[in-house]
Amino acid sequence: xxxxxxxxxxxxxxxxxxxxxxxxxxxxxxxxxxxxxxxxxxxxxxxxxxxxxxxxxxxxxxxxxxxxxxxxxxxxxxxxxxxxxxxxxxxxxxxxxxxxxxxxxxxxxxxxxxxxxxxxxxxxxxxxxxxxxxxxxxxxxxxxxxxxxxxxxxxxxxxxxxxxxxxxxxxxxxxxxxxxxxxxxxxxxxxxxxxxxxxxxxxxxxxxxxxxxxxxxxxxxxxxxxxxxxxxxxxxxxxxxxxxxxxxxxxxxxxxxxxxxxxxxxxxxxxxxxxxxxxxxxxxxxxxxxxxxxxxxxxxxxxxxxxxxxxxxxxxxxxxxxxxxxxxxxxxxxxxxxxxxxxxxxxxxxxxxxxxxxxxxxxxxxxxxxxxxxxxxxxxxxxxxxxxxxxxxxxxxxxxxxxxxxxxxxxxxxxxxxxxxxxxxxxxxxxxxxxxxxxxxxxxxxxxxxxxxxxxxxxxxxxxxxxxxxxxxxxxxxxxxxxxxxxxxxxxxxxxxxxxxxxxxxxxxxxxxxxxxxxxxxxxxxxxxxxxxxxxxxxxxxxxxxxxxxxxxxxxxxxxxxxxxxxxxxxxxxxxxxxxxxxxxxxxxxxxxxxxxxxxx
Numbered sequence: 339x340x341x342x343x344x345x346x347x348x349x350x351x352x353x354x355x356x357x358x359x360x361x362x363x364x365x366x367x368x369x370x371x372x373x374x375x376x377x378x379x380x381x382x383x384x385x386x387x388x389x390x391x392x393x394x395x396x397x398x399x400x401x402x403x404x405x406x407x408x409x410x411x412x413x414x415x416x417x418x419x420x421x422x423x424x425x426x427x428x429x430x431x432x433x434x435x436x437x438x439x440x441x442x443x444x445x446x447x448x449x450x451x452x453x454x455x456x457x458x459x460x461x462x463x464x465x466x467x468x469x470x471x472x473x474x475x476x477x478x479x480x481x482x483x484x485x486x487x488x489x490x491x492x493x494x495x496x497x498x499x500x501x502x503x504x505x506x507x508x509x510x511x512x513x514x515x516x517x518x519x520x521x522x523x524x525x526x527x528x529x530x531x532x533x534x535x536x537x538x539x540x541x542x543x544x545x546x547x548x549x550x551x552x553x554x555x556x557x558x559x560x561x562x563x564x565x566x567x568x569x570x571x572x573x574x575x576x577x578x579x580x581x582x583x584x585x586x587x588x589x590x591x592x593x594x595x596x597x598x599x600x601x602x603x604x605x606x607x608x609x610x611x612x613x614x615x616x617x618x619x620x621x622x623x624x625x626x627x628x629x630x631x632x633x634x635x636x637x638x639x640x641x642x643x644x645x646x647x648x649x650x651x652x653x654x655x656x657x658x659x660x661x662x663x664x665x666x667x668x669x670x671x672x673x674x675x676x677x678x679x680x681x682x683x684x685x686x687x688x689x690x691x692x693x694x695x696x697x698x699x700x701x702x703x704x705x706x707x708x709x710x711x712x713x714x715x716x717x718x719x720x721x722x723x724x725x726x727x728x729x730x731x732x733x734x735x736x737x738x739x740x741x742x743x744x745x746x747x748x749x750x751x752x753x754x755x756x757x758x759x760x761x762x763x764x765x766x767x768x769x770x771x772x773x774x775x776x777x778x779x780x781x782x783x784x785x786x787x788x789x790x791x792x793x794x795x796x797x798x799x800x801x802x803x804x805x806x807x808x809x810x811x812x813x814x815x816x817x818x819x820x821x822x823x824x825x826x827x828x829x830x831x832x833x834x835x836x837x838x839x840x841x842x843x844x845x846x847x848x849x850x851x852x853x854x855x856x857x858x859x860x861x862x863x864x865x866x867x868x869x870x871x872x873x874x875x876x877x878x879x880x881x882x883x884x885x886x887x888x889x890x891x892x893x894x895x896x897x898x899x900x901x902x903x904x905x906x907x908x909x910x911x912x913x914x915x916x917x918x919x920x921x922x923x924x925x926x927x928x929x930x931x932x933x934x935x936x937x938x939x
Contacts, residue, residue: 353531353532354530354531355521355525355529355530355531355532355535356387357386357387358386358440358532359384359385359386359391359438359439359440360384360385360386360439360440360441360442360470360517361382361383361384361435361436361439361440361441361442362382362383362384362385362442362443362510362511362513362514362517363380363381363382363436363441363442363443363449363510364380364381364382364443364444364449364506364507364509364510364513365377365379365380365381365448365449365452365453365506366378366379366412366414366504366505366506367400367408367452368400368402368404368405368408369405369408370448372451372452372454372455373455375400375452376398376400376401376402376425376456377398377400377425377452377453377456378397378398378400378404378408378412378414378419379395379396379397379398379412379414379505379506380394380395380396380398380428380432380506381393381394381395381505381506381507381508381509381510381511382394382395382432382435382436382507382510383507383510383511383513383514384435384436384439385514385517388518390514392435393507393510394431394432394435395506395507396422396423396428396431397414397418397419397422398419398422398423398424398425398428399419399420399421399422399423399424399425400419400425401424403416404416404419411504412504412505413504413505414505425456426460429453429456429457429460436467439467440467440468440469440470440532441465441467441468441469441470442469442470442471442472442513442514442517443469443470443471443472443513444471444472444473444489444492444509444513444516445471445473446469446470446471446472446473446474447471450465450469453465468532468536470517470532470535471539472489472492472513472516472517472520473487473489474539475520475524475535475538475539476492476516476520478538478539478541479520479523479524480492480495480520480523483495489502489509489512489513489516490502490512492516492519493512493515493516496515496516496519496520497519498512498515498516498519499511499515500512500514500515521535524538527544527547527548528547528548528550528551529547533586534550537550537586537587537589537590537591538590540590540591541589541590541591542590542591542593543590543598544590545602546588546589546590546598546601546602547589547590549589549601549604550586550589550590552589552604552606552607553582553585553586553589553607556581556582556585556586556607556609557581557582557609557611558580558581558582558583559580559581559611559612560577560578560579560580560581560611560612560613560614560615560617560618561577561578561581561609561610561611561612561618562575562576562577562578562609562610562612562618562621562622562625563575563576563577563578563581563584563585563607563608563609563610564607564608564609564625564631565588565600565601565604565606565607565631565633566604566605566606566607566608567603567604567605568605570606572625572629572631573600573603573604573631573632573633574600574631574633574634575622575625575626575629575631575634576622577615577618577619577621577622578618579615579618581609581611585607585609588600588601589601596633597633599633600633612819613807613819613820613821613838614802614807614809614819614820614821616807616809616816616819616858616859616862617809617816617819617841619858620815620816620841620855620858620859623854623855623858624851624852624855627851642674642675643671643672643673643674643675643850643853644658644659644660644671644672644673644675644676644679645658645659645660645661645662645669645670645671645672645673645679646658646659646669646670646671646673646679646682646683646780647659647667647668647669647670648667648668648669648733648736648737648740649667650665650666650667651698651699652699652701652726653693653699653719653726653729654692654733655692655693655694655695655696656683656686656687656692656736657696658676658679658680658683660850661849661850662846662847662849664846668737668740668741669847670682670740670780670781670784671780671784671847671853672848672849672850672853673780678776678780679780681772681773681776682773682776682777682780684773685747685751685773685774685776685777686736686739686747686777687715688750688751688754688773689746689747689750689751690732690735690736690739691714691715691716691717691732692716692732692733692736693716693717693719693720693729694710694716695708695720697720699719699720702722703719703720703721703722704721704722705720705721706720706721707720707721707723708720711723717729717732739781740781740784741880742880742882742883743880743882743883744777744778744781744883744886744887745882745883745886747777748774748777748778748883748886748887748890749886751770751773751774751777752774754770755767755770755771755774758770771897774890775890775891775893775894775897778886778887778890778891778894779891779894781887782887782888782891785879785880785884785887786860786879787814787847787848787853787856787857787860788847789877789878789879789880790811790813790814790856790859790860790863790877791813791814791846791847791848791856792813792875793811793812793813793814793873793874793875793876793877794812794813794874794875795810795811795812795817795873795874796810796811796812796870796872796873796874796877797809797810797811797831797835797870797871797872797873798811798862798863798868798869798870798871799822799831799868799869799871800862800865800867800868800869801824801867802821804824805821805822805823805824806821806822806823806824806826807819807820807821808820808821808822808831808834808835808871809859809862810835810840811859811863812843813843813844813845813846814848814852814856814859814860815841815843815844815848815852815855815856815859816841816843816855816858816859817840817841817843818835818838818839818840818841819838820834820835820837820838822834831871
């Protein structure tokens, strides 16, 4: 049986380069194709800390004749390999020689692909060793010093003791010398571990990479992180499912100009590990809202969100307001922007004759009426045409739509859209469709967030790998999260939650600062593998109209995708969604809801 090496990954190998055992390998083959050609020679050198621990060398019978062009380059003839072992006998010995090591090769993709092809032909798994490509490292380190990165050029430039000669063992020995020269150069830039070396080859600037030591101690765990300047001011806040790998991507690998500027201004990086990615996401949002870091874009300005309010006047009206008060009024939201909220108001006013004027109507109802009365769009409570009781019936109809069953409103909006389309008034039909989707999104989000915010405490759990994530939600906000073993019972669960402590939470309808947090919690609870452990007072949503709401919101998503695909095909542009004109919660779609930018192609 073929021996296989123990699996490692670069992310788990934060090992100093001085302590890594490398196996530098080189192959000679009958051609360039791993599928059509075969190996004729394997040479490998095992080294650690600059010391050669052993060598592996053998010719291999390829099972076919060697092309004359290959013989001219390598000097290997059919006569030389006639008595050589087949690859079936060589592979186990080579894999045992390379066990628990890091493979090194020049243009490693070539050598690794031939070895993988031979393993696959025999039904074995591909190589799982970490791999260092000296050609790739040289292109990053020596691009301004050499005319090319061929092995012979690098060997001369780095004064290797052995020069390559297109034979496997000699070329492997030359690659060893090249490797040591490259590692010495990389060390001066701060690349002292395998992980550093991997990240350096991916980086684009030495200046940014030199700061990678700031995150050298970052853990392999979910959490929230912060970039701070010399004064301790927060420049950027982010979250990660794995802090270590995410943080390292900032130092030379992110091509965005603002990230390069941020790294240049960074003096310190701090992080807070969290038990779950959900808690990391919630903490990120809270810290962004609190600190308003200048390099953050998402979530930085929650004050753009507004609410739709049904006032508590004698003759209530719909109003777009900036916040929620404890005044007994009905609030829907938050809504992504004032423009979207006003679109919702237009949709409601198309169906219900709620007054639109902003004045406070006197009990005498002796105000002059406006044109809406003549158009039949308002019952005119201002001039006494409509009594308090008659107007209250209109308000009650809106409350029923908002709090219980929106099906009638959505049916009216859809009917109007269909009628306009049938009449060939497609621009107006598009606007009607946008109103329909906006209305469904706002009402569904209000229904869901309102019902969750009404629950004093809810505990839920879901499987994540070899453990369970458990979260405590109070009034729709995250109060705590832990990881427990899958079989943990109630007492063990309560003990873990008690040890985790509690995050502060607000009460009532989500405000501007915590609306995004409630959306994150809802998305976590919506996962199919999440189950409710317990909930005080239960967690229920109105069922009436739920199917219509869900279907309309899903339709909005499909229309959004179709619009973006069509726009990309028609204009040959790369399309991305623009969220300023449409609320995230409602997936509102319009022809203005996409933004096109010229394709780099």
